[in-house]
Amino acid sequence: MILDPAQRRAGQIHIATPRLETPFHSRIAALSTTNDWYSWAGYKAPHSVFDDELEYFAIRSTAALFDISPMVKYRIRGVDSERFLNRLTLRDVRKLQPGRVQYTAWCDDHGHVLDDGTLFRLAETDFRLCCQERHLPWLTDSADGFNVTIEEETETLAAVALQGPTSFSVLDAAGFAGVETLKPFQISTFQHQDHEILISRTGFTGDLGYELFAPAEIALSLWDRIWAAGQLFGLQAIGYGALNRTRIEAGFIVANTDFTTAETALRPDRQRLPDEIGLDWLVDPDKPYFNGRDAILKARRTKSLKYILVGLEIEGNVPAEHALVYHRKSREAGIVTAGIWSPTAKRNIAIATLTRPFGEQILDDLWVEIYAMRELQYQKLMKRAKIVPRPFVKLPRRTVTPPGRF
Template structure:
């Protein structure tokens, strides 16, 4: 016979199949006509009120976004640096304490498993944040190293505070250390005697910070941040607004802009760092790391076929998922992410293309769009230009100290 507690657990599992972060009630209270989606098993907001207003809070005032669904792995031990140097493509020996590095990790064929951020908290204490779950891979790769790997994903939650007034809000909370905090640096402090870790990082290409804390102080901290932001345009946002900003910044998302190697069904769908325009991350001067031999071979033999490009497109019609052609007839790739950029005043996109480097091919690209007008679809061919990302470059992103408002 099933007891009452088991009944209660089963009922909750079916009625609430997705996890809820410690900030769920706060963000749900800000919803007016939004919708939600599944991010890594969590019920997360896609839109809370108005997508455009949420986007403009990132660029004009300040936004607050729940990053708790990120996977967070603590890697501790006397050989943590050595292990991470084997795992990732960057040279962890060169990473200073209290800094954050964007990085990749690959399989033995040099294909990208995922990207993420590596926080160096102390000499032998790191946190790796990623979009996908990788605990089994981390444990397998750590064989023979004196390290401890802890999945903190359910114990540590986080907020992204992004926008030009973000530093001013933190100053109102008494966190004046941010005046000297450079991009991709971190420090630990307290809000009302509650410990937090702040990094000058984000996914918007703007001035911004990410704040990590234990779940038990989450509600008190977000209440204080919200009150401090009352006169600084602080707005709760969902993923759609964040996605607009990250495309403007030229940032990639695994399994949207490229297929990670452990998700690829067909071998030719996997991509190496050079294919993603991220070859600059790879440090071939360091010792062995996963995929090094294959990456070197790919470069020597020019095995790269498809690459990620940043595009500007004539017109305003939506182009996401559209096919790119050379000379309007030869298919060369697909748009993976696209948006009309309010800041650049252009239609911009990221696309995976198979091109040679001839000028004639690079300058004769077209996108095929089917535009709906009066209940009828019309085929349009719009000119495409390859550009260098990011699509926008904001001086305030790296200003130190940031302006006060």
């Protein structure tokens, strides 16, 4: 069948529909030499800017800027905001003081993880929840009976991550006096062009780093202020490819990469309890009732957990992402969800989901099946793997306060 031009155009609407551009997009596009973009929550985001490997070394050796504006952001305010969020999330929000950030996760009534993210307590009854997926309908439904307001800030609030050993020096040179006092997971407000911006000592690289939040209308001038100050400290703009390498080294997980969120899972066996993806330490069973509590505690009590998330060290230097994991080279035990050769650890590392009892009772004689491209032909490699703790890379500078100057 031959399609006329109008039919072809109609069939390409989904391709022609432009992705949204973040407030920082013009600056990143001007720096981009790879033109390597991907879609993040409907936004055009860089997978790389100039070179994946050099961008990685910018994070670990100097400083790097990564646009996190597409990260979904919700503002939750009201007299019941603490009680609402305590019902919603796994950790005890009552312990989160104003000016602090809490890594957390939240579940449906069956205890399956809907998402993970960071919860900022901006004031006594004022919170910001940052996450991977959009949850506004679920949040508003869950808020029934609570005196709270919920507003999505994703489009109006620009955000950028500044990560790496010289990141503090960049902010200091940019004139953000007092930023040296910020401890990990602490936040403070600063002035920029007669506007208030928020800086948190947080990040997704396992390195010294900060995240800056500002009204979208002053995003470009904030970028320029940081960029100008950073030229003496090796500052580079980076894409997700480099960031992903560092988050694997840090042992961090990503929703819908290392686990499937409950709302997006098409099959029941794809859903995960917190204990099945390494988030058991977030669960506070002593706090008031929260979503999924009964199911999570029942699974622990009856020992009915089916999966476990582990760190692997694999022989050789061929990354094992999406490789199958076997016991004794014959029985399938799980799958690698993320894997790289780590330049910092000098090891072949991976994050994997295993089916229990593998990873819990059976720890030895594990192998991964890697298919490596060699001169246009795939070569099957069976490489020995051993379970190791996460993080794979632990950098003391991440927590030193005040950070070292350069």
